[in-house]
Amino acid sequence: MAKNPSIEELDDASRFNRELKLAYEDVAVFVMSHLKNRSAAMIAFWVITAMSVVINVALWIRVLRTPDHHSMITGTLMGFVILPVALAPLHEAIHYIFLRVAGARDIRLGMDLRQGIIYLSAHRYVISKKSFRIIATSPFIIVNLILGGLIIASASFWLEWVLSSALFMHATMCIGDLVLLGYMEEFKPRQVYTWDNVETREAYFYVSQC
Numbered sequence: 001m002a003k004n005p006s007i008e009e010l011d012d013a014s015r016f017n018r019e020l021k022l023a024y025e026d027v028a029v030f031v032m033s034h035l036k037n038r039s040a041a042m043i044a045f046w047v048i049t050a051m052s053v054v055i056n057v058a059l060w061i062r063v064l065r066t067p068d069h070h071s072m073i074t075g076t077l078m079g080f081v082i083l084p085v086a087l088a089p090l091h092e093a094i095h096y097i098f099l100r101v102a103g104a105r106d107i108r109l110g111m112d113l114r115q116g117i118i119y120l121s122a123h124r125y126v127i128s129k130k131s132f133r134i135i136a137t138s139p140f141i142i143v144n145l146i147l148g149g150l151i152i153a154s155a156s157f158w159l160e161w162v163l164s165s166a167l168f169m170h171a172t173m174c175i176g177d178l179v180l181l182g183y184m185e186e187f188k189p190r191q192v193y194t195w196d197n198v199e200t201r202e203a204y205f206y207v208s209q210c
Contacts (some may be wrong), residue, residue: 004126007195016206019187024201028115031179037165039176041137045175048144052168055151060162070158079165082165087143088118094139094164095120102131108198116175121196121203129192136177 010016023028035042042139063069066176092109104122127135145166154160184192184205193210 004193007124009125010126010193010195010204010206014209016193018204019207020183020203020205022203024110024112024119025204026175027112027119031176034173034179037179037182037186039185041133041178041181041185045140045178048140049168049171050143050172051110052056052164052171054166056161056168059157060166061158063161066157069156073101075158075162078164080164080169082093083166084169087166089171089172090160091139091143091173092118092120093140095135098135098138102127102135110198119176121198123198125198126193126195129188132184132192132194133181134185135179139167139169140174140177 005016010018041207063072063075096107099120099122102122104125104127106123106125108121108123109118110121144167147163147170151160151163151167154163180194184194190210193202193206197205
């Protein structure tokens with residue numbers, strides 16, 4: 001496996017261009033400005049999100065037509081608030097595992113309530129597009145598969161509806177990861193690398209000259 005360039009090598013203008021310096025405080029704005037990206041990552045995001053909405057609405061209608069169902073208020077709180085919050089640690093733990101597998105060691109947890117984001121950053125560790133693809137998509141795939149399996153295995157329409165609400169919410173929680181991956185995919189077939197400086201709260205994206 002090819003070794004990633006060092007931070008110093010990335011600053012060699014004859015080999016790489018720094019295409020983006022993204023301040024952590026600007027992540028939400030960056031994400032909103034790249035929602036129309038047509039990368040495979042974003043197409044997958046919109047397909048899964050749209051499917052979760054259709055499933056959620058269909059199950060909501062089934063629940064309303066089912067006599068003696070559980071409280072809809074309780075279900076709404078469970079599916080759209082409590083379960084998504086409870087899933088956040090699992091989501092970040094999956095990121096953490098794959099960051100460690102990629103070789104990162106100085107991994108730090110951060111939160112920006114103003115932007116509504118929780119994130120993990122590998123301080124001053126260069127990550128390739130290939131590794132970033134795995135790190136970014138792993139929670140999206142794993143958690144959504146778990147929720148999908150639980151929906152199929154559930155014995156009641158009410159619980160299926162609650163879980164489908166959590167599926168929708170978790171899919172939307174992954175949008176930042178997939179937007180950043182989609183941005184990196186824009187430069188294919190060239191090599192793309194990223195690294196974070198947690199102390200300055202900035203992420204940098206470099207693209208090879210050829």
